[in-house]
Amino acid sequence: MSHLFQSVRWRLLLWYALILLGLITGLCLLAYRLADNDRLSQIDREIRNFQGTFFRSLFASRPLSKKDTPPSLDEIRDRLRDPGEVSAFPPELHALFEGGSGGNYLAFWDGDGTPLFISANAPAGLKPPVPSKDGDTRYISRDNYREHHKTNSSGISSIIGREISAEQSDLLRFGVLLALGGGAVWLAGLGGGWWLTGRALKPIDTIGRTASRIAAGNLDERIEIADTDNELDRLGHVLNDTFDRLATAIERQKRFTADASHELRTPVTIILSETQRALKREREPEQYREILQNCRTAAERMRALVESLLVLARQDLPGPEVSHVSCDLAEIANGVADLLQPLADEHSTKIERQLSPAPVSGDPHSLAMVVQNLLSNALIHPPAGGIVQLKTMANGSGSILEVSDNSPGIDPEHLPHLFNRFYRADSARNQANGHSGLGLAITKTIVEGHGGKIEVQSGRGSGTTFKVELPGQ
Amino acid sequence: MRLLVIEDDPLLRHSLSEGLREEMYAVDTAEDGVEGLAKAQGSDYDAIVLDGMLPGFDGWELLLRLRREKTTPVLMLTARDAVPDRIRGLDAGADDYLTKPFDFEELLARLRALIRRSSGAGSNLLELDGIAVDTAAKLVMKEGEIVSLTPREYGLVEYLALHRGSVVSRTELYEHLFDENEDTLSNLLDVHVSNVRKKLGSSFISTRRGHGYSIE
Numbered sequence: 001m002s003h004l005f006q007s008v009r010w011r012l013l014l015w016y017a018l019i020l021l022g023l024i025t026g027l028c029l030l031a032y033r034l035a036d037n038d039r040l041s042q043i044d045r046e047i048r049n050f051q052g053t054f055f056r057s058l059f060a061s062r063p064l065s066k067k068d069t070p071p072s073l074d075e076i077r078d079r080l081r082d083p084g085e086v087s088a089f090p091p092e093l094h095a096l097f098e099g100g101s102g103g104n105y106l107a108f109w110d111g112d113g114t115p116l117f118i119s120a121n122a123p124a125g126l127k128p129p130v131p132s133k134d135g136d137t138r139y140i141s142r143d144n145y146r147e148h149h150k151t152n153s154s155g156i157s158s159i160i161g162r163e164i165s166a167e168q169s170d171l172l173r174f175g176v177l178l179a180l181g182g183g184a185v186w187l188a189g190l191g192g193g194w195w196l197t198g199r200a201l202k203p204i205d206t207i208g209r210t211a212s213r214i215a216a217g218n219l220d221e222r223i224e225i226a227d228t229d230n231e232l233d234r235l236g237h238v239l240n241d242t243f244d245r246l247a248t249a250i251e252r253q254k255r256f257t258a259d260a261s262h263e264l265r266t267p268v269t270i271i272l273s274e275t276q277r278a279l280k281r282e283r284e285p286e287q288y289r290e291i292l293q294n295c296r297t298a299a300e301r302m303r304a305l306v307e308s309l310l311v312l313a314r315q316d317l318p319g320p321e322v323s324h325v326s327c328d329l330a331e332i333a334n335g336v337a338d339l340l341q342p343l344a345d346e347h348s349t350k351i352e353r354q355l356s357p358a359p360v361s362g363d364p365h366s367l368a369m370v371v372q373n374l375l376s377n378a379l380i381h382p383p384a385g386g387i388v389q390l391k392t393m394a395n396g397s398g399s400i401l402e403v404s405d406n407s408p409g410i411d412p413e414h415l416p417h418l419f420n421r422f423y424r425a426d427s428a429r430n431q432a433n434g435h436s437g438l439g440l441a442i443t444k445t446i447v448e449g450h451g452g453k454i455e456v457q458s459g460r461g462s463g464t465t466f467k468v469e470l471p472g473q
Numbered sequence: 474m475r476l477l478v479i480e481d482d483p484l485l486r487h488s489l490s491e492g493l494r495e496e497m498y499a500v501d502t503a504e505d506g507v508e509g510l511a512k513a514q515g516s517d518y519d520a521i522v523l524d525g526m527l528p529g530f531d532g533w534e535l536l537l538r539l540r541r542e543k544t545t546p547v548l549m550l551t552a553r554d555a556v557p558d559r560i561r562g563l564d565a566g567a568d569d570y571l572t573k574p575f576d577f578e579e580l581l582a583r584l585r586a587l588i589r590r591s592s593g594a595g596s597n598l599l600e601l602d603g604i605a606v607d608t609a610a611k612l613v614m615k616e617g618e619i620v621s622l623t624p625r626e627y628g629l630v631e632y633l634a635l636h637r638g639s640v641v642s643r644t645e646l647y648e649h650l651f652d653e654n655e656d657t658l659s660n661l662l663d664v665h666v667s668n669v670r671k672k673l674g675s676s677f678i679s680t681r682r683g684h685g686y687s688i689e
Contacts, residue, residue, distance in 0.1 A: 265552040265572075269574040272577065276577040276578065294484055294488060
C-alpha cells in the first residue's frame, strides 16, 4: 500500500480528488443555500400578501364610515375581535374560521396579552411574540412553520404563519439530488483525472524505461522526442545530451583502456618470449646476459608506460593535493634543460635557451613535465646535429613557452592527431626510444588543466614549433 | 625450413628470430610493411610470421597484396584480440592467428602445423623406410636409435622428407635452408648431403643429376 502512495500518479490523483471534493461540496452547499433562501423569501412574500388580503377582506365586508382615512387602532381592535360572517370572506380565507391544518394562519394579541383574534387553523399553544432586540418585526422558522412576528408600537402584536412541510421536503429532495449529482461529477472527475495523469506521466514512463535500458548497457539508444517544446521534451533533450556525453566518455575510456593494454602487450610478449627461449636450453653466460638485457628493456618500457598512465589518470582526476603556486616558467625550463643536456649531447644537438621571466601560477612539477616532454621530443626526433630553441616570455595576459627544432617537419596528416593518446606519427622509431605515445597527450592534459592551450606549427623543411600559452597569476 | 618474421618492434623481432633460429629454422626479418611485402614476394618461404600493426602499411593490407601472387602460409600476430580483427585477418588470407602476448611454444606448434598442412603431411612423425623424422622434437631416428644431426643436416632431411617422392632442386633446397644473411657457397649443400648419407645410409638420399635430390 505504501508504494501505491509513493507513485506520482496516485499522489496526484489523491490531491486532485481532495481538491475536487472540496470544490464540488462548496458548490453544492452554495446551491442548496441559495435555493433555501429563495424559497423562504417567496414564502415570506406570500405571508405578507396573505396579511394584506386578510385586512382588505376584514374591512371590505363592512366598510367604515370614513372612507378616505385609514382605520384607527380601536377600529382595528374591534374588527379583529369581531371579524363578522365567514361567508363575507373570500374562499381562500375560510380555513381561518373553519379550522383544519395547512395553509396560512393568523393570530393577534392586544398590548396586555389578551388575544384579539386567533385563527381556527393556527397550531395549538401559539403565544404572543416576545419583543426582541432585532426589531419589532421578524421572520422565524419553527418546526414545520414559517411565521412573521410583529409587535406594533401601539401594543398590538401579531403572528402570521404558514405550514411549510411541503417546501421542506422539496428542499430535502433537492439536497439529496444535489449530493447525488455532486458525487457523480466527482467520480467522473476522478476518472478524468486518472486518465489525465496517466497521459501526462506516460512520457516520463517512456523516458524512465529508455534510461534503464541505456543504464543496462545499450549505450546507443536515445529517448524519442516529439517535435514540440514542452517541459518533458526539454527534459528528454537534456537527458539525451547527457547520455551522448556519457557515451563519448565511456567510448574514450574504452579506447584508452584498449590502447593501454595494447601497448602493454608487446613488452609482455618480449619478456615471455625471451624467458621461454632462455630456459629452453643451456647457454653461454653471454647469451643469458643478452636475454636479461632484453627483458630489462621491455620491463623499462612497461614501467614508463605505467608511469605515464598514472600521470594521465591523475591529471584526468586532479586530487586535492594538486596545489597551484606562483612560479617562473623560465626557471623551470632552465632546470629541465640542464637535466636533458646529456640527451642533447648524445644526439649532438644544441639547446639554445632564450629564457625571460614568465610568471605563472601552477604546479611546478607538472609544468616541468610539460617542458621535459616537449624538449625531449624535440631532441630525439630531428636528425642529430641540429639546434633546439627553448623560449619563455611573458606576454600581456600570461606566459608563453616555445620549443622549436629544425627537424624535417611533421606530415600535415599527423598534425590533428598529434595530441591523441597513443598516437604515433612513426610507430617503430618512437617505441624503440622508450616512448609510450602518451607524452604529448600528457602535455596537453596538463596545459589544459592549468587553463592554458598548446598548439603546434610544422611545415616540411621549416621545423616544428610547439607553443604553450598559460594564463598569468 | 625458412621463415620470414615481419615485426616492427626491434626487440620482439630479435627475440622471435633468435628463438626460431634455435629451433633450426632459417629466419629472415623485415621491420615494416613495405620491406616485408618485398621479401615475401621475392622468395618462397615455408611460413611467414606477420605482425598486424606495422608502419608503412599494416599486416592486413600486406596480406591482401601478398595473396594476389603467393599462397605462403601466414601466421598473424596481433595485439588486437577483438573478434572482428581476427575475422578480418583470416578473411584477408591469414592461415592462423595468435594474440599477443603469446606462448613461444604455441607459436612453434602453430608454425609446425602450418608447414605440415601446406606440404600435405598428416602428422609430425614422418616414416620413411626404417627412418623416422619427428618434426616436433626435431629428431631423426634410424631403427629406433636417435641419430645426431647438425641443425643444417636436420633441416635438409626434414625438407626432403616433407617433399617425399618429388625431386627438390638445389636452388630450392638452398633457398629453404639458408637465410638471407648467409652467403655460403652452394657446394656446401653437397657437403651436408654427403654427411647425411654417411649417417643415415647412402641410399637415403638419391641424386638426380642435373635436377636435384629426392627421398623415395
